[in-house]
Amino acid sequence: MPFVSFVSLDRLRYEVKLAWKPLVLMPLLLTAPITLLVIIEHFTRESPAHVLLGAIEMLLPIAGGVLVATTIAQDAMLELHLSFPRTYQRTGMLRLLMILIWIALLSWLAISGDALFGQLALPTFADTISPIVRFLLIQLIWLAPLMWLGSVGFCVALLVKSRSAGGALLGGVWLLDILFVGNIAGTTWLRPLLLFPTTLLIFPANLVSRSYFETYWLTTRFELLAMALVFFIIGRLLLQNTESLLKGATEE
Amino acid sequence: MTLQLPALWGALRYEFRMQIRRPTVWITFALFTLLMIALFQHPATTFEETYTRLLKQESLQKVLADWAFNINNYLPICVGALLAGRLPRDRRTRVDELFTTMPTTRGTRLWGKLFGAMLATTVPMFLIYLGGVCFIASYAHNLLAIPLAFPTFIVVALPGLIFISAFSLACTAFLWSPLYQFLFICYWYWNTLWFHTDLVSLSRTLLSPIGLYTVMGIYGLNESSSGQHPIHITGTPLQAIASILLLIATAVVAMLALDGYLNWRQAQQ
Amino acid sequence: MQVTIRDLTKVYRGGVRAANGINLTIPTGMFGLLGPNGAGKTTLMRMLAGILRPTSGSIQVGGYDGTTEAGRRQIKKTLGYLPQELGMYPDLSAREFLDYVGILKGMDDRKQRQQRVEELLRMVALSEVAGRKLKTYSGGMKRRVGIAQALLNDPKLLIVDEPTAGLDPEERIRFRNLLSELGGDRIVLLSTHIVEDIAQTCQNLAVMKAGRVIFQGTVTEMLQETRGKVWTLAVPGGAKPEGNFTVVSMLNMGASVQYRVVGEPLPGQQATPAEPSLEDGYVWLMREQGPNSAHVLAS
Numbered sequence: 070m071p072f073v074s075f076v077s078l079d080r081l082r083y084e085v086k087l088a089w090k091p092l093v094l095m096p097l098l099l100t101a102p103i104t105l106l107v108i109i110e111h112f113t114r115e116s117p118a119h120v121l122l123g124a125i126e127m128l129l130p131i132a133g134g135v136l137v138a139t140t141i142a143q144d145a146m147l148e149l150h151l152s153f154p155r156t157y158q159r160t161g162m163l164r165l166l167m168i169l170i171w172i173a174l175l176s177w178l179a180i181s182g183d184a185l186f187g188q189l190a191l192p193t194f195a196d197t198i199s200p201i202v203r204f205l206l207i208q209l210i211w212l213a214p215l216m217w218l219g220s221v222g223f224c225v226a227l228l229v230k231s232r233s234a235g236g237a238l239l240g241g242v243w244l245l246d247i248l249f250v251g252n253i254a255g256t257t258w259l260r261p262l263l264l265f266p267t268t269l270l271i272f273p274a275n276l277v278s279r280s281y282f283e284t285y286w287l288t289t290r291f292e293l294l295a296m297a298l299v300f301f302i303i304g305r306l307l308l309q310n311t312e313s314l315l316k317g318a319t320e321e
Numbered sequence: 322m323t324l325q326l327p328a329l330w331g332a333l334r335y336e337f338r339m340q341i342r343r344p345t346v347w348i349t350f351a352l353f354t355l356l357m358i359a360l361f362q363h364p365a366t367t368f369e370e371t372y373t374r375l376l377k378q379e380s381l382q383k384v385l386a387d388w389a390f391n392i393n394n395y396l397p398i399c400v401g402a403l404l405a406g407r408l409p410r411d412r413r414t415r416v417d418e419l420f421t422t423m424p425t426t427r428g429t430r431l432w433g434k435l436f437g438a439m440l441a442t443t444v445p446m447f448l449i450y451l452g453g454v455c456f457i458a459s460y461a462h463n464l465l466a467i468p469l470a471f472p473t474f475i476v477v478a479l480p481g482l483i484f485i486s487a488f489s490l491a492c493t494a495f496l497w498s499p500l501y502q503f504l505f506i507c508y509w510y511w512n513t514l515w516f517h518t519d520l521v522s523l524s525r526t527l528l529s530p531i532g533l534y535t536v537m538g539i540y541g542l543n544e545s546s547s548g549q550h551p552i553h554i555t556g557t558p559l560q561a562i563a564s565i566l567l568l569i570a571t572a573v574v575a576m577l578a579l580d581g582y583l584n585w586r587q588a589q590q
Numbered sequence: 591m592q593v594t595i596r597d598l599t600k601v602y603r604g605g606v607r608a609a610n611g612i613n614l615t616i617p618t619g620m621f622g623l624l625g626p627n628g629a630g631k632t633t634l635m636r637m638l639a640g641i642l643r644p645t646s647g648s649i650q651v652g653g654y655d656g657t658t659e660a661g662r663r664q665i666k667k668t669l670g671y672l673p674q675e676l677g678m679y680p681d682l683s684a685r686e687f688l689d690y691v692g693i694l695k696g697m698d699d700r701k702q703r704q705q706r707v708e709e710l711l712r713m714v715a716l717s718e719v720a721g722r723k724l725k726t727y728s729g730g731m732k733r734r735v736g737i738a739q740a741l742l743n744d745p746k747l748l749i750v751d752e753p754t755a756g757l758d759p760e761e762r763i764r765f766r767n768l769l770s771e772l773g774g775d776r777i778v779l780l781s782t783h784i785v786e787d788i789a790q791t792c793q794n795l796a797v798m799k800a801g802r803v804i805f806q807g808t809v810t811e812m813l814q815e816t817r818g819k820v821w822t823l824a825v826p827g828g829a830k831p832e833g834n835f836t837v838v839s840m841l842n843m844g845a846s847v848q849y850r851v852v853g854e855p856l857p858g859q860q861a862t863p864a865e866p867s868l869e870d871g872y873v874w875l876m877r878e879q880g881p882n883s884a885h886v887l888a889s
Contacts, residue, residue, distance in 0.1 A: 077693065077698060079689070079693055079700060080693050083682075083689075083690045086681075086682070086686070087681070087682070091497065091499065091500065094497075094500060098500065098503075098504065128507070131503070131506065135502060135503045135506075136499070138499075139499040144677070145677035145678060146676070146679065147677065148641065148673045148677070149671065149673055149676065149677065149691075149739070151639075151640075151641040152639040152641055152666060152669060153666060153691070153694040154666040154667050154694075154695060154696045155694045155695070155696060160694070229344075229345045229349065230345070232406055232498065233345075233403050233404070233405050233406030233407075233498065233502070234343075234345035234346070234348065234349045234402075236402045236405070236503070236506075237349050237398070237399045237402030237502070238349050238352055238353065239506075240398050240399075240402050240503075240509070241349070241352075241353045241395070241398050242353075242356060243506060243510075244398050244506065244510055244513065245353075245357065245360055245395065247510065248394075248395070248513055249360040252360050252366060253360065255363050256362055256363050311642065311643075312603070312642060312643075315641070315642075
């Protein structure tokens with residue numbers, strides 16, 4: 070089936086119509102706690118840049134993960150859809166892509182704004198690398214955790230087949246990853262699970278050495294992306310199991 | 322809101338059974354526990370290292386309170402998020418319509434739902450806590466840890482759990498449950514930052530669902546016994562009791578508001 | 591076109607055998623599938639619709655093999671399916687919902703698709719309210735949207751699972767007539783446990799029990815099987831009659847109660863033979879097969 074017909078504009082219009090409320094509401098609601106935190110941090114003379122960076126690296130990706138888990142876990146017309154020539158598997162992947170692209174767009178806008186207003190500190194050695202590589206490195210701040218949480222949300226939703234359990238698990242992983250950041254960074258085999266080092270480990274980045282940056286940031290970003298790829302493949306395979314999908318429709 | 326005790330007991334048992342039979346509840350806690358075990362592998366903060374050190378410095382009761390406090394810092398995120406789906410489920414499966422035709426009041430059903438679903442979701446959390454208690458008992462060579470563990474859990478963790486469970490039911494009456502889950506995750510993260518003294522946090526007030534005032538006021542946990550994070554505030558037994566009562570009272574208010582809201586919505590239909 | 595099913599078996603994870611060696615031939619026209627709840631009707635329909643993969647056996651729909659992925663894809667192009675529980679997106683209007691389903695069915699030409707949607711909305715008498723959100727629709731209206739979506743691609747095989755459950759008598763009659771009209775030039779497989787719906791619309795039928803087909807034939811053949819097994823008994827004083835039979839109905843006549851039974855009354859009882867209905871035939875089949883038996887009477 071050609072990809073173009075599978076994502077026709079009409080199709081996209083309906084997918085957006087079905088999902089726009091949560092897609093818009095979640096990031097919008099995010100701005101309230103972030104603004105509050107920025108104000109608090111301002112009065113406590115901490116850096117608002119730190120809070121903004123945290124929002125981009127930590128909050129937008131978890132919003133993406135919860136949205137993915139919620140969208141994939143259940144569909145009102147699942148049984149009917151499974152009888153159509155355009156498969157539910159493709160619809161699932163399309164919805165997954167839509168959420169990830171939307172959150173990626175918001176993250177990109179936010180980090181670009183951050184950089185534009187000089188709020189994004191980069192390691193000093195970054196001045197010597199080409200602007201394109203620097204641009205790509207900056208995007209890794211949000212891309213790696215977004216892909217990891219999105220792919221885990223995808224798998225978890227299909228495994229536990231429950232919106233609430235998917236959200237609970239993602240929230241739990243997110244929280245533990247933040248609270249145990251020291252343990253994760255200090256244990257070699259756990260280090261690939263370092264989701265938010267930009268905010269929690271290397272801030273402000275202009276003070277860190279190259280080797281520290283590469284060990285705790287650069288390597289772990291690629292490891293997260295590699296894991297995300299594996300999770301996406303597993304999720305894609307789980308999505309093929311229609312019997313399990315149908316059973317999941319009554320699981321909650 | 323009038324309560325009918327036999328109906329309350331019936332609703333409680335029904336909700337308890339429904340929730341405890343859900344494999345997803347157990348899978349969620351199992352995966353969460355595996356992750357916690359992995360995170361405790363760091364040589365400086367292994368469970369054994371932390372609690373054998375604490376047992377040398379503090380009484381068994383204080384060590385148990387510290388463990389309950391630790392558990393209550395992390396696991397309620399699962400409890401709150403898992404309970405977020407219970408009320409919308411009734412709407413989706415239309416059992417709320419069926420229940421509305423019965424002589425039992427809505428308030429009774431809601432309280433039954435709160436306690437039944439909360440207790441069922443707390444069972445895996447309590448088992449994880451009990452697992453840690455068994456290790457502490459073996460490190461301390463003191464079986465008294467087991468009977469002491471029960472009241473400690475009830476005093477430290479339960480008021481906070483009632484508080485978050487009530488909000489998980491009440492808020493999902495008007496909020497899309499995944500959205501509530503997301504906001505709850507953010508809120509809980511904020512709660513766990515109680516040791517950041519420069520950050521305004523509800524968890525350093527009497528309305529602390531993680532049980533900060535309880536462990537300080539009743540069990541005397543203080544800066545020396547709190548391991549990684551020094552507590553810069555002190556609590557008295559009176560404040561501890563006030564904190565417990567305030568958490569429960571807030572939960573009651575949330576449930577009354579939920580009942581009122583659902584009645585109002587029904588009247589609008 | 592014809593659907594041929596041979597030795598079809600479906601074993602779910604956990605060992606539940608929902609379909610157990612089903613053999614069935616479905617010709618063009620209306621075909622009824624009767625059976626109690628849990629007989630395996632929905633599983634059979636889901637396998638026919640390509641939603642579930644059979645554990646073993648074969649499904650042939652026209653020239654396509656329903657046990658292969660490629661075959662299932664082809665079958666889905668000629669299929670209309672109305673599941674028992676039709677989930678819809680409540681915030682879409684009926685027009686939008688049908689348009690969206692049309693896209694999912696591969697109708698890429700917008701103009702043709704929209705024309706077809708309007709045509710079907712007229713056919714199911716929903717044109718006037720097609721702009722309203724689905725969450726405002728009654729059960730009967732939702733069922734009509736359901737049948738409209740099943741017909742979007744002008745299917746050669748139409749599978750409808752319990753379509754009249756929960757409908758009021760008027761809606762049920764309208765629905766039955768609509769299905770009969772559609773059965774002229776395609777296969778319409780109507781699954782139900784409401785015997786009356788089959789009696790009014792189908793010439794051919796199959797009866798399922800415990801994952802097996804226990805009868806396949808025409809309505810006349812089924813009635814023939816039951817002839818001589820249906821009786822009416824007038825019992826004075828309302829005492830319950832005894833015997834190896836199943837009471838189908840009872841009518842209180844004041845001084846006595848008139849029972850209609852399927853089975854064998856005792857020799858002393860004053861039983862009058864009665865003309866069997868399809869419902870009597872169904873009751874007879876269920877009696878003959880015992881609670882869990884799956885002996886095939888005819889196939």
